[in-house]
Amino acid sequence: MEYDIRPVGRKCAVTGADLAPGSTCHSVVIERDGKLVRLDYSDDGWQGPPEGALAVWTCVVPRSAETRREPLDADALLRCFEELVEEGLPDREGLRYVLALLLVKKRRLRIEGSRPEADGEYLQLAGTHGEGAWEVRDLQPSDEEIEQWQRELNAYLASEWH
Incomplete structure (x- = not known):
């Protein structure tokens, strides 16, 4: 065994x-x-x-x-994304955005559409296995911001999810 x-x-x-x-x-x-x-x-x-x-x-x-460390699978990344969305902390908005894009790339989330608001455009997301509906502000980041958020996301995943 x-x-x-x-x-x-x-x-x-x-x-x-x-x-x-x-x-x-x-x-x-x-x-x-x-x-x-x-x-x-x-x-x-x-x-x-x-x-x-x-x-x-x-x-x-x-x-x-x-x-x-073994890389996290898409389902674990989705659970992490759900947790970040539930927390709703403004200083983690970049992490939510980068993780949402990663999950779209991994085909675990799909973009259902977008809607405009006073503070910007919001991406409307859904899980490919029927999970929730989420919205993430489309931050239109620079390459430097994306790199910074990727480093923050890696640190967050290493400390909280491994």
């Missing part, structure tokens, strides 16, 4: 503090809602394995260059 357990996380399951590369990490596998879940703890957050732990071990948090 094979199990798919994710690599070391970025945050302590108890304190929420970053797990520093090169530091000791205490890891456990527990069953939650019928799924195997890995929890990682810093030395400060470690108080022994939680009740019902199926596996317990200690490891060293890898340096970032050693950490290999």
Whole structure:
């Protein structure tokens, strides 16, 4: 029987503090809602394995260059997009725009149309599997803005979605 357990996380399951590369990490596998879940703890957050732990071990948090991440699939990117839309934070408007365009390119979203507003044109989007209706302001960015938002999106995905 094979199990798919994710690599070391970025945050302590108890304190929420970053797990520093090169530091000791205490890891456990527990069953939650019928799924195997890995929890990682810093030395400060470690108080022994939680009740019902199926596996317990200690490891060293890898340096970032050693950490290999699999690319997110289009469905995971769509969930990320939905979360960014729900948050509605103005400072993440560029991330929403770039992610929407990426999902259109990956054929996971389609542009249904657009509508004008006082603050600009809005792209009307829908998921290719019948998901929601979303609107994203067409920001008409410069190449430099797109590159900046791509870097921000990569950082966001690395910190929040891996």
